[in-house]
Amino acid sequence: MLRGGEGLNMDPRIPRGARAERHRLLGNTHRLAIVEALEEAPREITELARLLDLHATTVRDHLEKLVEAGLVETESGVPTGRGRPSKRYKLRYPLIGKDSELRLFIGSLISLLRAAYGEEAGAAAEKEGARRGREFGRSFQHPSLEQVVRVVSETLEHLSFVPDPPTRCGQGVAIDVRHCPFNVDPRDPDGPLVCAFHEGLVRGIAESTSDEPLRIRVQPFVDPVRCRIELSYDAAAPTNGRQARGKRNGRR
Numbered sequence: 001m002l003r004g005g006e007g008l009n010m011d012p013r014i015p016r017g018a019r020a021e022r023h024r025l026l027g028n029t030h031r032l033a034i035v036e037a038l039e040e041a042p043r044e045i046t047e048l049a050r051l052l053d054l055h056a057t058t059v060r061d062h063l064e065k066l067v068e069a070g071l072v073e074t075e076s077g078v079p080t081g082r083g084r085p086s087k088r089y090k091l092r093y094p095l096i097g098k099d100s101e102l103r104l105f106i107g108s109l110i111s112l113l114r115a116a117y118g119e120e121a122g123a124a125a126e127k128e129g130a131r132r133g134r135e136f137g138r139s140f141q142h143p144s145l146e147q148v149v150r151v152v153s154e155t156l157e158h159l160s161f162v163p164d165p166p167t168r169c170g171q172g173v174a175i176d177v178r179h180c181p182f183n184v185d186p187r188d189p190d191g192p193l194v195c196a197f198h199e200g201l202v203r204g205i206a207e208s209t210s211d212e213p214l215r216i217r218v219q220p221f222v223d224p225v226r227c228r229i230e231l232s233y234d235a236a237a238p239t240n241g242r243q244a245r246g247k248r249n250g251r252r
Contacts, residue, residue, distance in 0.1 A: 025069055030054060031062045035071075035091065042075060042090035063089055070178065092162055092178075106182055110190045125193045126200035133204020140209070148210045149173045149231055155205050172215070172232025178225055186221045195220045195227075202229055 162179035
């Protein structure tokens with residue numbers, strides 16, 4: 001939680017352009033106050049105006065800038081009567097802090113992984129990611145690619161990857177993610193192993209939800225602040241249906 005500007009030194013692993021834009025936006029005292037209030041909970045414009053002693057129009061103008069920059073997004077509030085639910089604003093992903101304890105922990109685990117597996121460390125990271133991913137899979141009576149994509153997207157949202165809405169991509173679907181919970185960027189020496197774990201995670205989620213063979217492609221850093229996941233049915237692979245999936249997951 002932000003208190004009096006505490007923690008505003010952003011992690012240097014976040015790309016410089018993105019850090020500069022965030023600093024510019026937060027250089028305005030009103031926008032900084034709004035961000036601090038949203039760190040605690042999603043809020044409506046009227047609530048922000050009351051808490052910060054600002055006119056609602058001023059709050060709305062600042063929120064629009066934060067939304068345009070991708071730092072804030074909207075969600076439906078709790079219905080209080082007839083008509084549409086009110087609109088609330090929330091932070092799209094963490095803006096601040098470098099969680100040094102988390103990075104120390106992750107770095108230590110990666111060092112142990114490299115020491116134990118050497119050149120096979122990437123494969124081991126992906127295998128462990130897939131094992132973990134299977135814990136998030138769901139069973140459907142008649143699973144479809146759309147259901148698989150929804151489960152993957154919802155799980156990534158839950159794990160703070162901040163996925164964009166899925167889009168069509170050739171014969172499949174693409175999901176862009178804009179936040180790495182471990183603050184990895186293209187220059188991070190630990191990046192390839194973290195990305196391998198994440199690729200395995202997505203593969204485990206998808207394959208434990210789908211009846212059909214899938215083609216899963218993870219592209220780290222298609223631009224400095226975005227990675228892409230592509231999912232489609234694998235037309236070249238044999239189709240074994242639910243029975244094969246049950247054997248693979250040990251569920252049935």
